[in-house]
Amino acid sequence: MAMKLQRTCGYMSGCLCVVLLFSLLAETSIAAESKTPIGVWLHANKRIRVQIFPCGDRLCGKIVWFRWPNDAQGLPLVDFKNGNPALRSRPLLGLTVLRNLRHTGKNTWTGGRIYNPDDGMDYKAKMSIQGNSTLRVRAYILLPALGKTLIWTRVR
Secondary structure, eight states: OOOHHHHHHHHHHHHHHHHHHHHHHHHHHOOOOOOOEEEEOTTTTEEEEEEEEEEEEEEEEEEESSSOOBTSSSOOBBBBTTGGGGGOOOOOOOEEEEEEEEETTTTEEEEEEEEETTTTTEEEEEEETTTTTTEEEEEEESSSGGGGEEEEEEEO
């Protein structure tokens, strides 16, 4: 009887190991297939990090880190180049700079806007993720061909 119980327990633990192994492999393959830009990215200029997050059924992004967060007077950086004088005193840290990017294909998001505090301009935007650590962000005025692509790298 003890021998039969021991064989049954051995069989059950073997089955449990197989089930756990298959579920682990399934999770790994799903994660590998579903690349997402949600996370924190280092901008191409290496001076800022942008956190990309869901906002409704779209994606948005805000500045969450600066290499040099203060101006020459030691005050936090503000949006002083904004075309709207009422917005020139708003802090850049925490500012939403990516808005309304919608998923339009495999690893691609389009139809959004990107704000550049360096020139105070708002541009159309699209992005695509390559691998799991490279994000291509295209900012443009009328057509994507009339724009600039920035390569961001994943921080976390």
